[in-house]
Structures are given as C-alpha cells and as structure tokens.
Amino acid sequence: MIKILPSVESFLARQHGLLIGGQWQPAASAATFATLNPATGTELAHVAEGDAADVDRAVAAAQAAFPAWAAVLPAQCERLLHRYADLIETHREELAQLESLDNGKPFNVAYNVEVNVALGQLRFYAGMPTRLKGETYPVSSPGYHVYTRREPLGVCGAITPWNYSTVMAMQKIGPALACGNTLVLKPAEQTPLTALRLGELALEAGIPPGVLNVVTGFGHTAGAALARHPHLRKIGFTGSTEVGRAIVRSSAENLAHVSLELGGKSALIIFDDADLDAAAETALWAIFANSGQNCVAGSRLFVQQTVYDNFLSTLVGRAQALRVGPGMQPDTDLGPLISQAQQRRVQGYIERGLDEGARLLTGGATAPSADGYFVPPTIFEHVADTATIAREEIFGPVLAVFPFSDEDEVIARANAVPFGLAAGVWTNQLARAHRVAAQLHAGVVWVNTYDWFDPAVPFGGRGASGHGRELGMQVAELYTELKGIWIKV
Ligand code: NAI
Ligand code: MG
Numbered sequence: 001m002i003k004i005l006p007s008v009e010s011f012l013a014r015q016h017g018l019l020i021g022g023q024w025q026p027a028a029s030a031a032t033f034a035t036l037n038p039a040t041g042t043e044l045a046h047v048a049e050g051d052a053a054d055v056d057r058a059v060a061a062a063q064a065a066f067p068a069w070a071a072v073l074p075a076q077c078e079r080l081l082h083r084y085a086d087l088i089e090t091h092r093e094e095l096a097q098l099e100s101l102d103n104g105k106p107f108n109v110a111y112n113v114e115v116n117v118a119l120g121q122l123r124f125y126a127g128m129p130t131r132l133k134g135e136t137y138p139v140s141s142p143g144y145h146v147y148t149r150r151e152p153l154g155v156c157g158a159i160t161p162w163n164y165s166t167v168m169a170m171q172k173i174g175p176a177l178a179c180g181n182t183l184v185l186k187p188a189e190q191t192p193l194t195a196l197r198l199g200e201l202a203l204e205a206g207i208p209p210g211v212l213n214v215v216t217g218f219g220h221t222a223g224a225a226l227a228r229h230p231h232l233r234k235i236g237f238t239g240s241t242e243v244g245r246a247i248v249r250s251s252a253e254n255l256a257h258v259s260l261e262l263g264g265k266s267a268l269i270i271f272d273d274a275d276l277d278a279a280a281e282t283a284l285w286a287i288f289a290n291s292g293q294n295c296v297a298g299s300r301l302f303v304q305q306t307v308y309d310n311f312l313s314t315l316v317g318r319a320q321a322l323r324v325g326p327g328m329q330p331d332t333d334l335g336p337l338i339s340q341a342q343q344r345r346v347q348g349y350i351e352r353g354l355d356e357g358a359r360l361l362t363g364g365a366t367a368p369s370a371d372g373y374f375v376p377p378t379i380f381e382h383v384a385d386t387a388t389i390a391r392e393e394i395f396g397p398v399l400a401v402f403p404f405s406d407e408d409e410v411i412a413r414a415n416a417v418p419f420g421l422a423a424g425v426w427t428n429q430l431a432r433a434h435r436v437a438a439q440l441h442a443g444v445v446w447v448n449t450y451d452w453f454d455p456a457v458p459f460g461g462r463g464a465s466g467h468g469r470e471l472g473m474q475v476a477e478l479y480t481e482l483k484g485i486w487i488k489v
Helices: 005-011 054-069 074-090 092-103 106-125 165-178 193-204 219-227 241-254 278-292 305-323 340-355 409-413 430-439 472-478
Strands: 018-020 023-025 032-037 042-048 144-152 157-158 182-186 212-214 236-237 257-263 265-270 299-306 359-363 378-381 398-405 422-426 444-446 480-488
Touching: 005 042, 005 092, 005 193, 018 054, 018 193, 023 042, 032 092, 042 092, 042 193, 042 422, 054 144, 054 182, 054 219, 074 092, 074 106, 074 165, 074 193, 074 378, 092 106, 092 165, 092 193, 106 165, 157 165, 157 219, 165 182, 165 193, 165 236, 165 480, 182 219, 193 212, 219 236, 219 241, 219 378, 241 257, 241 422, 257 444, 265 278, 265 409, 278 299, 278 398, 278 422, 299 305, 299 409, 305 359, 305 378, 305 398, 340 359, 340 398, 398 409, 409 430, 430 444, 472 480
Parallel strands: 157 182, 157 236, 182 212, 236 257, 265 299, 265 422, 299 398, 378 398, 422 444
Antiparallel strands: 018 023, 018 212, 032 042, 144 480, 359 378
16 A cells, blocks of 8 residues: 555544635534545545535635735736645645545546646646736727726636546636636535645635635535525536536526536447557546546447457456556556445446346446445446436446447437537548547547547537536636727727
C-alpha cells in the first residue's frame, strides 16, 4: 500500500466544518456525517451536514462578497487564481491521496489525471479575466455607438458528483470566479474531502472570504435548497439526469441560469479498417477507466462483423488481465465502486442483462460486501438494442458489445438512445471519419482515440445528457450576462 502522508492523516482526523464567508463553521443543526473509504467500507472522516439554513448563510456570504470580487481588476484576479493553482500544485500528492481514499480510484490516476486536469483547468481559467470582452455593433440608425459588456451574474451555485470530485469542483469554481462571480459549492456527499481542501487552499491563496463557500451535505436537503435559493443567479450541475430535471424545475421559481452535464450511454464504433490493436486498448479503457463511473464511458461498443470475433477475444483477454483492488495499492487498475448502493445498482444491471438474454463473456456479479465495493470488469455480447443494459446508464465496469455490418446501420443504432454526450469512431478512412463524426448525436466525438479533454475545448451534452458547454472560452456564456449599451453620439 502507498504510505499515507502525515498531512493527509491530520486532515482526515479533523472535524470538518462548512466554509462560509471564510470561516469554518459547524452546521446550524450541529449534524455531521461520515464519508467512507469505498475500498474497505470503513469511516474515513467526518464532515458537517449542511442543510437549508446553512445554504442560506452561505448564499448571504457569497452575496456580501460579490461587489468587491466583481470589482477586482482583471490582472489582479488572474494573479490570485494563479496563486491558487500554485498551491494546488504544491499539494498535488496530498489532494490525490485524499481523492483516492475518498473515491476509491487508483492513486496514480488521482495524481496524473484527476488533480493534474483540475490544475490545467484552473491555469486556463486564470487566463480568462483579461480576455473577457464585449463587441461593437454596426447598427443601421445614424449617430449611435453600440457595444456590449460582459458582466458577472452574481451568486452562482455548483452541485457536483463523486466520480471526478476534484475536476468537477474546479470545472465550476474556475469559470465562476474568473468571470467575477461568487460561488456556493455543494460537493457530493460520498466525496466531500477534496472540495473542503480546495476551499481551504483558495483562502490561503488570498481569494477573499465569501468568494468560494463550500457546504457539504446531502442532495435532497443541501443540494435542493441551493438549487431553489431565491438569490441564486446560476446553477451548474453535474450528475444524474433525474436530478438534472429537478434542478430545471427549481429554476422555474428563481429563474437561475442552468447548465447541466448529465449521464451518457456513449457508443464507440470500430470499423474493420482501423488499427485494431490500438482500438482494443482504447475500447478497454473507454469503459473500464474509473471503474466505468465516467460520464463519457464508452459503454456500447459496436464492432464491424468482419473483425468481431478476433476483436472481442483480444478485448476479453485484456479485461481479464486487469487488477481490481484498493486505489492505494500501487498495481491497481480498477478501484472499488463509490458505495454499496452503487455496487448493488451495477449488480442489478448485470442480473438484468442475464435475465434479458445477454451472454456474459467475463466478469459478472459478485456477492455484495460491506468491506469494499468491488465489481470485476464485465463484458456482455448478444445484447438486444432494446435491452436495459443497452439503453440505461450503468455507471460501472459493464460493457455491451454489438456486431454491425455497415455505416448507415451503425450510425442509426448508435443514435438510438436518449443520451448524447460522447462517441468514438475508429477507422483509417479519412472521409468516413468525418462523415460518421458529423452524424453522431453527441457533444464530443473522438476519432481514433477516446476520452481526451483539454481546458480550451468546449464540452457538454445533448438531449438526456444535458445542455450548456463547459470548458473553453465560451464557458463565459454560462457565467456572465451580456449588456448592450447604446450611446447617442
Ligand atoms: P446524483 O445526481 O443524485 O448526485 C449528484 C449530485 O447531486 C450530488 O452532489 C448530490 O448530492 C446532488 N443531488 C442529489 N439529489 C439532489 C436534489 N434533489 N437536488 C439537488 N442536488 C441533488 O447521482 P447519484 O445518485 O450519486 O448517482 C446515480 C447515477 O447518476 C449514477 O449511477 C450515474 O448513472 C449518474 N451520475 C452521472 C454523473 C455524471 O458524471 N454525469 C455523475 C454522478 C452520477
Ligand atoms: Mg467517500
């Protein structure tokens, strides 16, 4: 096992409060809850259980901090955000250990992917304040000079999931703050720790009290109270489609801007002219990375009939070689699932797959256990397009493989789900790559690769996968308001 850093030991031993107006405070109710280590099922740390009263206080603190934060000069805002990034870089190993322990993912993934991606994002957002600009307009009435200004919205809310807690927090903290807003962050109850540490580091970086507030707590209490808060101007949500719908309903009352990054059932399509060895390695990680708890998981694999048998036997062989274990064990490929509830949910899907006539090639359900929520890499074939495991997001290491014969057929089948987050195409024919990529219903299409991100590139979904694009400069559209100004000259 990787040795736990003393700084992590002492962080875990603390009784964590809520971060409101720069102060660590207990919940108004004094309630606390435990976050578990999913590799063992044991308690990892205790945090405050915030609810509506605490959300009220946090929104008030964010409102009080807003005018001064919005007035910070762009270059100064950039300096503060870079200082924040420097601190995250300094504490990278510590954050990665916290994430690995709280979420279960392998430490090297937490370090090289999770924390590194969050850091890259923050560096990108740190460059935004001096680049947020309006435009001038050639209006057709004489004697006017017309221009727009981009102005911050005010108090924003963020509700984030547990699968990439550090990245998901930063994907909302970064643009909200860079655009001059203040924020109340409600991290997932399964993984509150890195959000608390990110709040602490923001203060240490000199970001003023009240600009970033962190309220730990449950979704139906703290999360729902935040989404419906009358003073909220925007809510950024990442999580399930069902909760996304509830967030939209709340916004009917407060009319907050809403952006939603929801689930997926992404198709990865392998044509017979592709580099099949590289495609198999990509298909393997497209589904099994983060134990399948990935919004862009390539959970439906379409393989052209002509190469189907060989491709599948390579894939199954590689899946069987993956090592399942605790995230803090150095040779682990797949950590546990986040919770016993998620383990049960995924096992339910595996049983459903068998009931509906699919053929299990490897993996399968294991007995639910209270001491570590592991599920082995699981692959099904002979899955009907209408089967539950072909249509619903499983969010676990479960792959459904389908043979196909031609391009039009596979495009139609790939598009036949309500989700529209991501898709992948493997082919060495240039024209086909462009043709297929253009026709797939998805917010992102990867060709001869999968699951790549960059802070400069917009990301988001369609349909049941949500709406709005995070990342990229156009994220400013989610976190600012345009004002048109008419000057009679
Ligand atoms: P969830 O959608 O319930 O949780 C995500 C966040 O929303 C958490 O912070 C939670 O506390 C909060 N939340 C829950 N109910 C809320 C409410 N009524 N109002 C406001 N906030 C609320 O997701 P859950 O239950 O953890 O996972 C269930 C399934 O959702 C997964 O199996 C997966 O299919 C999907 N999911 C998708 C994610 C993605 O990256 N797109 C991330 C997490 C879950
Ligand atoms: Mg946990």
